[in-house]
Amino acid sequence: xxxxxxxxxxxxxxxxxxxxxxxxxxxxxxxxxxxxxxxxxxxxxxxxxxxxxxxxxxxxxxxxxxxxxxxxxxxxxxxxxxxxxxxxxxxxxxxxxxxxxxxxxxxxxxxxxxxxxxxxxxxxxxxxxxxxxxxxxxxxxxxxxxxxxxxxxxxxxxxxxxxxxxxxxxxxxxxxxxxxxxxxxxxxxxxxxxxxxxxxxxxxxxxxxxxxxxxxxxxxxxxxxxxxxxxxxxxxxxxxxxxxxxxxxxxxxx
Numbered sequence: 001x002x003x004x005x006x007x008x009x010x011x012x013x014x015x016x017x018x019x020x021x022x023x024x025x026x027x028x029x030x031x032x033x034x035x036x037x038x039x040x041x042x043x044x045x046x047x048x049x050x051x052x053x054x055x056x057x058x059x060x061x062x063x064x065x066x067x068x069x070x071x072x073x074x075x076x077x078x079x080x081x082x083x084x085x086x087x088x089x090x091x092x093x094x095x096x097x098x099x100x101x102x103x104x105x106x107x108x109x110x111x112x113x114x115x116x117x118x119x120x121x122x123x124x125x126x127x128x129x130x131x132x133x134x135x136x137x138x139x140x141x142x143x144x145x146x147x148x149x150x151x152x153x154x155x156x157x158x159x160x161x162x163x164x165x166x167x168x169x170x171x172x173x174x175x176x177x178x179x180x181x182x183x184x185x186x187x188x189x190x191x192x193x194x195x196x197x198x199x200x201x202x203x204x205x206x207x208x209x210x211x212x213x214x215x216x217x218x219x220x221x222x223x224x225x226x227x228x229x230x231x232x233x234x235x236x237x238x239x240x241x242x243x244x245x246x247x248x249x250x251x252x253x254x
Contacts, residue, residue, distance in 0.1 A: 065248035071122045072104040074131035075139045123148020132168045143215045157225050166226045169234050176220040183216040
């Protein structure tokens with residue numbers, strides 16, 4: 001009893017809100033009961049409404065789910081929409097405070113590390129939060145990360161959707177045809193650059209060329225997977241966190 005009471009005292013405001021939403025318990029009641037004396041009343045209340053075991057299981061799974069690596073995939077240095085990276089930073093900082101196991105290029109890539117290897121690492125991850133913007137859908141790096149996720153999902157839509165949580169941080173005006181048109185132009189651009197190179201430089205260039213070729217081939221399938229996923233707009237950090245927790249809990253139960 002004492003250990004669980006101590007844990008209740010350590011709940012952050014957002015965790016109390018999450019607990020309130022999950023179990024239909026008054027947030028005002030929970031928020032006013034974080035001292036050891038008042039935590040006893042929460043404990044007794046949970047017994048009274050027959051939810052103590054459910055809450056303890058929720059807490060146990062929540063801690064277990066936080067050990068699962070979460071990768072952030074987003075387009076940074078968007079000069080036209082600087083607020084996008086601010087949103088990503090806010091979510092990263094909030095989830096970090098709550099103990100989620102987060103991975104992000106700016107935090108985890110060190111000088112001398114391979115960007116390609118990090119993209120492949122994202123591609124093989126269990127759980128990726130994808131921040132969808134117009135720039136993201138036209139970024140070589142971002143779309144190759146998504147292609148790697150799709151490839152590691154054996155090109156199967158359901159497996160891809162189990163791993164990815166799309167967050168739309170702006171209204172997307174593009175559809176499959178415009179995305180395909182963009183990557184068709186990008187592929188032709190790469191092809192023309194390739195033909196102008198000598199043999200040595202062509203060998204060095206082939207890796208990038210092959211990446212673009214794969215993106216071009218699968219971009220519509222990947223976009224369709226994103227559009228058909230259970231996605232969310234970035235309305236509030238708490239709403240996004242609820243989506244994250246739901247997906248992590250599903251991961252534990254699989």
